[in-house]
Amino acid sequence: MRVDALIAITPPLEMSLGSLMADDAIEQPWLSEVRRARRGDEQAFAALVRAVQRPVYGLCLRLLRTEAEAAEVAQETFLRAYQHLERYDESRPFDLWVLTIARNLCLDILRRRTKHRTEDVDEHAQVLPSGDASAEDKAIARQERQSLEEAMATLSVDDREVLALYYVQKRTTKEIAQVMNVAPGTIMARLFRAREKLRQRMQPPGESQEAKS
Numbered sequence: 001m002r003v004d005a006l007i008a009i010t011p012p013l014e015m016s017l018g019s020l021m022a023d024d025a026i027e028q029p030w031l032s033e034v035r036r037a038r039r040g041d042e043q044a045f046a047a048l049v050r051a052v053q054r055p056v057y058g059l060c061l062r063l064l065r066t067e068a069e070a071a072e073v074a075q076e077t078f079l080r081a082y083q084h085l086e087r088y089d090e091s092r093p094f095d096l097w098v099l100t101i102a103r104n105l106c107l108d109i110l111r112r113r114t115k116h117r118t119e120d121v122d123e124h125a126q127v128l129p130s131g132d133a134s135a136e137d138k139a140i141a142r143q144e145r146q147s148l149e150e151a152m153a154t155l156s157v158d159d160r161e162v163l164a165l166y167y168v169q170k171r172t173t174k175e176i177a178q179v180m181n182v183a184p185g186t187i188m189a190r191l192f193r194a195r196e197k198l199r200q201r202m203q204p205p206g207e208s209q210e211a212k213s
Helices: 029-037 042-064 067-084 094-112 135-153 157-170 172-179 184-201 205-213
Strands: none
Touching: 029 042, 042 067, 042 094, 042 157, 067 094, 094 157, 094 172, 135 184, 157 172, 157 184, 172 184
């Protein structure tokens, strides 16, 4: 079986921010699958891909903002992870290692772009069904998600990245620091600034001026 057949990326259904603080992530039992994959077990590597496919694609989509490009980079991420599996440090969570690869690939693309901002906003973010929610509630939720997505699109790449890792993927500041190769205190400061920027973007027109008067 070809490796690229094992790493086909399917875009996730929802890509919107959560409203709760991130909890400590539960460590996944990566080690046995990694060791089997290193011995040539393709099914073990396929299991690793399935376990981290969603957060990898989600981060790529947040940074690159196009589904096709995000899927392509996610594919390349897993290909590189497979090629360099021997370099993986077993003392480090496997998902954070793969996210770091994805982040670096995305940043390489962004550096090559002549324009870092585009006008298009992700219109494919969907809200998962929520049981007994009424049609009106769902419509309101969709509008809120759209407003949030539009506000997120105006932020810098760094701000989108730290917000996505913290709120969407529920990563701790320590985990984000490992992915971004900075101190946890730096992540806390970036989160604070990014939240303030996002809050300002989502204020109704004229509200900020009224608050000052």
